[in-house]
Amino acid sequence: MAADKMKEKLFNKLGWICLTIFSVLAAIYMIAIYVFKLDSDQISALTNLFLAFATFTAACTAVLFFTDWREQHDKSISNQFAWKVIDSFDLFDISFMNFLKSLDDLEKKIENPQSFSDELKNLDRAALILLIETKSMKFNLSNFRESLRKYSVYSSKEDWYREQEEKIYDLFLNLNLDHLEKNDSKHIISGIKSSLDKITPQIYYFEHEVIDKLINQLKSKI
Known part of the structure; x- marks a missing residue:
């Protein structure tokens, strides 16, 4: 039971961290496009930043789900x-x-x-x-x-x-x-x-x- 509660807290914390980072990056992206009028190269760099974040999030989620599956097995x-x-x-x-x-x-x-x-x-x-x-x-x-x-x-x-x-x-x-x-x-x-x-x-x-x-x-x- 204690382990299940710990995993639940970990998932919740990861979710809030991902949501916060995504919101910040989305805000930066919108400001960069509509306020600072960045050119295509700069927008491409921001896009790559989003992709890197998505890759990192997917890796963290995969590790957590694999650990959970192994424990259940x-x-x-x-x-x-x-x-x-x-x-x-x-x-x-x-x-x-x-x-x-x-x-x-x-x-x-x-x-x-x-x-x-x-x-x-x-x-x-x-x-x-x-x-x-x-x-x-x-x-x-x-x-x-x-x-x-x-x-x-x-x-x-x-x-x-x-x-x-x-x-x-x-x-x-x-x-x-x-x-x-x-x-x-x-x-x-x-x-x-x-x-x-x-x-x-x-x-x-x-x-x-x-x-x-x-x-x-x-x-x-x-």
Whole structure:
């Protein structure tokens, strides 16, 4: 917003300067012709002065419009990468929600074995499948990290990205539950729930401190 106001002031100032110079030159031209009765060579010199002024004005205007176009183009690319960040996080968040649902279903089967008697023999297998879902989350998290990196490059936010990358790396480590791969569903569930105490606030951070702020920035540019 501040940059837009600055450009508006610059355009207004340039317009007034050009109008003032044009008015002065026009007055000089009229006085030269009708008052001082200049000859053709002198009038030609004044005409060349007008042409020089027109060339200068056109050059200034071209520079301003080119700068404005370049800034708009850069903003457009940055916005595209911002949406990719949001989309990649949505995929990660969906995989996390599916993971929580699978975890909840598995807990219900263990807590109420009489209601799921036919499925109890597959509990350990279901628990291992749950761990496989964490690999899907890590894959989506890697895509989110890469989208965030590209956005930071085009938005000149490399320092900010390095801070986020550290947090992503911590989350990635907490999602690494390979050490739980044992044929014991209760052991797996216990380990997962322990890790969730760290994972959940980390995901909450990205959702509110990164994604929500990006969305608000994009809305403010519409």
